[in-house]
Structure formats: structure tokens, C-alpha cells
Amino acid sequence: MLYFARWKIALIIGVAVIGLLAVIPNFFPKSTVDSWPSWLPHRQIVLGLDLQGGAYLLYQVDREDYVQKRLQSLVGEIRQELREEPRIGYTGLGVANNGAQVRIRDTAQVEAAQERLADLVNPLQSTLFGQGAVDEFQMTTGEGGLIRFTFTEDGLSQRIRSIVQQSIEVIRRRIDELGTTEPNIQRQGEDRILVEAPGLDDPERLKALVGQTAQLTFHLVDTTVDPRQAIETRPPPGNTVLYSMDDPPQPYVVEESALLGGEDLVDAQATFNQQTNEPIVTFRLSTGGARKFGNVTTNNVGRPFAIVLDEEVISAPVIREPIIGGSGQISGNFTVQTANDLAILLRAGALPARLTIVEERTVGPGLGQDSIEAGEIAAVVAVIGVAVAMLAVYGLFGVFANIALAVNVILILGLLSLLQATLTLPGIAGIVLTMGMAVDANVLIYERIREEARQGRSAITAIDAGFSRALGTILDANITTLIAAVILFQLGSGPVRGFAVTLAIGIVTTVFSAFMFTRLLVAQWVRMRRPSAVPL
Numbered sequence: 462m463l464y465f466a467r468w469k470i471a472l473i474i475g476v477a478v479i480g481l482l483a484v485i486p487n488f489f490p491k492s493t494v495d496s497w498p499s500w501l502p503h504r505q506i507v508l509g510l511d512l513q514g515g516a517y518l519l520y521q522v523d524r525e526d527y528v529q530k531r532l533q534s535l536v537g538e539i540r541q542e543l544r545e546e547p548r549i550g551y552t553g554l555g556v557a558n559n560g561a562q563v564r565i566r567d568t569a570q571v572e573a574a575q576e577r578l579a580d581l582v583n584p585l586q587s588t589l590f591g592q593g594a595v596d597e598f599q600m601t602t603g604e605g606g607l608i609r610f611t612f613t614e615d616g617l618s619q620r621i622r623s624i625v626q627q628s629i630e631v632i633r634r635r636i637d638e639l640g641t642t643e644p645n646i647q648r649q650g651e652d653r654i655l656v657e658a659p660g661l662d663d664p665e666r667l668k669a670l671v672g673q674t675a676q677l678t679f680h681l682v683d684t685t686v687d688p689r690q691a692i693e694t695r696p697p698p699g700n701t702v703l704y705s706m707d708d709p710p711q712p713y714v715v716e717e718s719a720l721l722g723g724e725d726l727v728d729a730q731a732t733f734n735q736q737t738n739e740p741i742v743t744f745r746l747s748t749g750g751a752r753k754f755g756n757v758t759t760n761n762v763g764r765p766f767a768i769v770l771d772e773e774v775i776s777a778p779v780i781r782e783p784i785i786g787g788s789g790q791i792s793g794n795f796t797v798q799t800a801n802d803l804a805i806l807l808r809a810g811a812l813p814a815r816l817t818i819v820e821e822r823t824v825g826p827g828l829g830q831d832s833i834e835a836g837e838i839a840a841v842v843a844v845i846g847v848a849v850a851m852l853a854v855y856g857l858f859g860v861f862a863n864i865a866l867a868v869n870v871i872l873i874l875g876l877l878s879l880l881q882a883t884l885t886l887p888g889i890a891g892i893v894l895t896m897g898m899a900v901d902a903n904v905l906i907y908e909r910i911r912e913e914a915r916q917g918r919s920a921i922t923a924i925d926a927g928f929s930r931a932l933g934t935i936l937d938a939n940i941t942t943l944i945a946a947v948i949l950f951q952l953g954s955g956p957v958r959g960f961a962v963t964l965a966i967g968i969v970t971t972v973f974s975a976f977m978f979t980r981l982l983v984a985q986w987v988r989m990r991r992p993s994a995v996p997l
Contacts, residue, residue, distance in 0.1 A: 465984055473981050476973065477868050483875030504878045509885035509959055510645070510657045510824055516664035518656040518671065519649065519820040522624055527814040528559065528612065531620070535561045535581065535598070535610060542577050549574050553607075565606035574608060575600070581610065585619045595619055621652050624813045628654055634809035635670050645883075645958075653819065659883070664823050666802070674771050674815055675806035677726065678719035681757075682765040682777055688712035703767065705774040706793065713774050715767045720757045725750025729807035731800040734792065740800035742791040744807060751787025759783040770803075836889035843893045844870070847900050855907055857996050861982045862903040862975075869899045869967070869974035876966050885959030895967030898942070902975035906931040911997050920992045928980050935976060943968045 465473075486494045486505050494503050510517060536554060539561060543549045550566035551574075565571050583597040597616035601609050625648050636644045636658060645657035661667055683700050691702050691714050701717050704710035728745040746754055757766075758780045767777040768791050775793050795803070847866065851859035873892055877884055910927030918926065946968065949961035986992075 465981060470981065473973075473977055477871070477978065480868070480872040480875035483878045484871050487874065487878060502878070504881060506874065506877045507881050507883045508659060509883045509888070510659040511886045512884065513660050514824045515657065515659040515661045516667050517820075517822040517824060518658075518664075518668065518818060520628075520654045520656065520671070520816040521819045522621055522628070522652040522654075523815040523817050524617075524621065524652065527620070527624065528617070529556065530814070532556045532559075532561045532610075538581055539563055539578060539610075542581070543574065545577070549577070560609050560611040562607060562609040565608065568606040571602060571606050571608070575602065578608065578610075583616075585616055585623075618651065625652060625654060627813045628816065631810050631812050632656060632671050635805055636667070638805040638809065639667070639670070654816065664821075666798075668818070668821070670802055670805060672816055672818065673806060674812045675723070675809070676771055676811040677723040677807055678769045679721045679754075680715035680717075680719055680767045680769055681761060682767050683714045683716060684764065686714045688714050703769060703772060703774050705777075711774075713767055713777055715769070715774075719769075720766065721746070721750055721754055723807065723811050725753070726807055729804045731795075731797070731804040734790075739792065740795040740797050741793075742795070742800050742804050742807070744789055744791065746787040746789075748787070751785070754787065754789075755783060755785035759785070836886065836893075839893055840870075840889065840896075843896050847896055851900055851903070855903075855997060857986075858903075858907055858983070861979050861986075862900055862907075864982060865903065865974040865979040866896060866899050868978050869970050870896065872970040872974065873963065873967050876970065877963070880966075882962045882966070883959060884963070887957065887960035888963040891960045891963030891967060895964065895971060898939075898967065899971045899975050902931075902935045902939075902971060903979060905934055906976070906979070907997055910995055914995045914997065920995045921987060923995050924983060924987060928976070928983075932976065935972065939968045939972055 483502050483504070486497075486502055491505065494505065497503060533556060536556060540554060543551050543563070549570050551563045552566055553562065553564040555562070563574075565574050578600065581598065582600055584594040585597050595615040596613055597620060598610040599613050601611070603609060629646055629648065632654065633644070633646050636646070636656070639658075639661070644659075645655065647655050649655045656667075656671060658664075658667055680703075683697070686697060686700065688702060689712070691697075691700070692712060696702055696714055699717055700714050702712050703715055704712055725746050726744055727747050727750075730743050732741060732743055733739065734741050762780050762782060765777045765779045768775045775791055778792075791803070844866070848859075848863045851862045851866075853859070855862065870892070873895065876882075906927050909931045910923050913923035913926045913930075914920070943965060946961045946965040950958050950965065953961060
């Protein structure tokens with residue numbers, strides 16, 4: 462156990478040196494590190510929300526809003542099914558009492574209508590492997606040819622879970638566009654989403670970006686109807702009234718069915734109008750979307766079409782000529798930031814349902830600085846206390862343990878930098894805890910060596926036996942703690958995960974420093990001094 466091949470010595474020292482190089486950027490300002498040559502390490506430890514401040518937002522899926530929109534969509538699907546040839550006459554199609562319903566005029570056709578509408582119960586896969594499908598809707602019939610669709614409990618729950626997962630992906634894309642490092646976005650319960658953005662200095666902008674549904678659609682404007690008259694009476698069938706984002710808002714009568722949706726958009730960028738120098742947003746459509754857009758604009762030259770974002774008209778330009786290139790621009794009263802934000806929203810895609818804020822907090826950087834200073838003091842006190850205790854109890858071998866402890870701390874900080882893992886306040890507690898665990902392993906080894914020496918073994922034999930026989934105990938203790946850290950990381954959230962990360966990294970570095978590095982130091986000392994007795 463005390464013999465080391467040269468490649469093993471080089472490997473152990475190399476790991477320690479790499480850890481030291483990875484830590485060095487943390488002792489310099491970011492601007493200084495950025496000016497270093499590219500071959501030097503540049504990564505610094507990412508501080509969590511509690512250490513550098515930022516925004517904390519807890520969202521909840523607006524279940525009622527989703528239910529109403531989904532039922533409206535179902536009404537359209539029912540209408541389309543019943544209008545297919547041969548047509549089935551109906552009346553009273555609409556949303557009522559948290560359900561969609563329609564009455565078949567000829568009760569003799571109810572059975573045929575049921576068969577045609579059967580697919581609208583919409584089976585959903587409830588498991589990863591496609592087993593245990595549940596119906597989203599339940600279809601029932603009543604007197605007078607009434608057919609009614611209502612949500613099933615399992616189907617609605619499955620839909621909400623799916624919405625939360627989709628929303629997490631959309632929110633992540635939006636926040637990534639802001640350049641925020643290590644945002645924490647995760648599910649909370651069945652219908653809530655936690656968003657933590659450390660380092661973000663504009664929480665209001667984050668709220669505006671995350672909370673906006675950003676459903677972009679294109680509609681033809683019906684210029685044959687006076688908007689004021691449509692508001693006072695009712696718009697013609699198939700049309701609806703939408704308002705612009707202007708102040709005061711202007712009404713437009715637009716066709717309900719959209720020409721194109723946000724799913725046809727493949728890119729959006731903020732830029733400037735070359736003639737007016739005003740900020741605008743340019744967009745590019747997919748091949749299929751460009752074809753549809755080209756056909757629509759070719760057939761409607763001279764008519765205005767409305768660009769609608771979340772039921773509000775951004776602009777309503779007139780089609781001067783067919784637009785067949787698959788690209789266009791959105792103009793409005795944009796500032797540079799609002800144009801950038803709109804481009805981000807369009808690139809990231811629309812939220813599948815509206816989100817409402819349940820809780821919001823802004824953590825100031827001052828609190829984070831206090832926490833860092835308190836953590837530094839705790840770490841320094843812990844290191845000094847542990848080092849003094851090891852020196853007092855084990856003398857020279859205590860020096861070896863203290864050197865290994867220093868290497869351990871360097872490796873932890875180096876790995877945090879290289880992995881860009883987020884360091885939180887509980888993470889600092891994890892590092893302090895690891896320091897105690899690190900010397901724990903040395904204590905086990907040294908006590909084993911003492912025991913072997915008391916049994917009359919020679920110094921070299923006792924040291925060799927101490928290291929080899931303590932290894933199993935060290936591995937057992939650290940593996941069980943590592944399992945606990947992994948479970949904490951998987952099931953925990955926010956600060957708990959930060960603690961789990963530093964604890965897991967600390968366990969790995971502890972085994973390396975307390976066993977491998979200390980054994981190398983002791984082996985080199987034995988080789989040079991050839992001791993006749995163990996100084997323990």
C-alpha cells in the first residue's frame with residue numbers, strides 16, 4: 462500500500478494542481494479573468510440566489526382559464542365534425558356549466574353524431590410507456606338530442622401536468638435568452654412552477670417575460686364592418702372585435718380563425734426600420750407557414766391583416782403585394798427593450814396556458830454579501846479549529862492531515878468552478894461539514910495504525926495495515942452519505958439541492974485527499990526517514 466508507481470504519483474499531484482488552477486479565477490474580478498489568455502481557466506463559481514441576490518417567483522397554472530379555452534377549442538372541433546358530409550343538423554352549440562354541449566336537431570341522428578364525435582374524448586397517455594391511457598373528456602347524452610362533453614378528473618390532471626412541463630421548457634428558453642446564469646426552474650406540486658433567477662437586476666422585466674402567454678396569430682381584418690357598430694351590436698358570425706395596444710386602444714373587427722399561428726414561426730429578431738430608424742421585430746416563417754402566408758396575401762392584396770399577440774392587435778398593415786418570401790416585420794410603438802423582449806417571446810414560443818403569480822420575492826445582493834462573509838468566517842474558524850485539533854492529537858501525522866484538508870477544500874472549490882455548479886448558502890454549510898468528514902477519514906486511518914503498532918508490528922507494517930484496513934470503513938461511510946446526497950438532490954429543491962451538490966462533491970474529494978493524498982505524503986515520509994516507530 463505504501464508503494465506508488467511514478468504514474469500514480471504524477472496523477473495524484475496532477476489532480477491537485479488542476480484543482481488549484483481551477484480555483485485561481487475566483488480570486489480575481491470577472492473583468493480581469495476575461496482578459497486572460499484563452500488557455501487559462503476562466504470559470505468562476507456561480508453564486509446562488511441567496512448569495513448574489515435576484516428574483517424568486519412562484520407561478521400557478523390558471524386552471525379555470527385553461528378549462529374555458531380548451532372547451533372553446535372543443536366547440537370548434539365539434540362544429541367541424543358535424544359539418545362534414547353528410548352534415549348533421551345541430552343547435553345550441555357552446556360552452557355551458559363547465560362543459561361543451563350541442564343539441565342534435567333530428568334525434569334519429571344522435572347515434573350517428575355520437576359515433577362521429579367519439580374521437581373527441583381524446584385519450585391521453587398517462588405513463589411513460591404509453592400504458593394506462595385516460596380520456597380527457599367524458600361524452601354523455603341527454604333528452605332532446607343533447608350531447609355533452611365534460612372533463613374527466615384524471616384527464617384534466619394529466620393535461621395540467623403536461624402544461625406545467627411545457628411551461629417549464631418555454632420559461633427556461635425565455636430566461637436563457639436574458640443571459641441569466643443557472644436559473645432554477647422546477648415544478649412545485651401539481652400545478653405550480655418555481656422560478657429563481659440569481660443575479661438578475663430587473664425582476665419586473667423577468668415577470669413580464671415569464672408571465673406573458675405570447676400567443677402570436679395573424680388574422681384578416683374585416684373592413685366591411687364598422688368596429689364601433691360591431692361593439693354596440695355584435696360582430697358578424699365568424700368575426701370578433703380585438704383592441705390594439707395603442708393608448709387609447711383602437712378596435713378592429715377581425716376574422717376569428719387565424720391565418721397563421723406562432724407554431725409557423727421559426728425565428729424572430731429585434732432590429733431597426735431603415736427608413737424611420739424605429740425599433741421593429743422581423744420574423745421568418747417555416748416552409749409550410751411561408752406557403753400559407755404567400756397564398757393568403759396573394760388572394761387578399763389591398764386588405765389589412767392584424768398581427769395579434771395575446772388577443773391584442775400589435776399592428777394591422779395593409780397587404781400591398783403578395784408576401785411570398787416567408788419573412789416579414791412587426792412594427793409598433795416599440796422601444797429597443799420591448800422589441801428585444803417581443804423577439805425573445807416569439808423565439809421561445811407561447812405558454813400553453815396562462816400563469817398567475819402566487820408568490821414573488823426579490824433578494825438583495827446586500828443580504829448575499831452578508832451571507833458570504835458569514836460563510837467565510839465559519840469556514841475559516843472550522844479550518845483553524847480542525848487543524849489545531851489534528852496537530853494536538855496526531856503531531857506530524859496531523860500536519861499530513863491538514864495538508865490533505867487544504868487540498869480537499871481546493872478540489873471542492875475547483876470542481877464547483879469547473880462544473881459551474883451553483884454555490885448557495887446551504888452549500889457553504891455543506892463545505893464546512895465536509896471539512897469535518899475529511900479529517901474523520903484520517904482519524905480512522907491513524908487510530909487503526911495506532912492499534913496495529915500497539916500489537917507490536919513494525920512502523921512500516923503498522924502504517925501499511927492501517928491504510929489498507931481502514932479503506933473499507935471509509936468507503937462504506939462515504940458511499941452511504943453519497944447515496945443520501947443523491948436522494949437529496951433528486952427530491953430536494955433550491956437551497957437543499959445546493960447543499961446536496963457540495964456534499965456530494967466533498968465526499969468524492971474527501972476520499973481522494975484523505976486516503977490517496979495523505980497516503981502519498983506518508984509514503985514519501987517513510988521512504989525518506991525509514992522510521993523505527995510510528996510517531997502517533
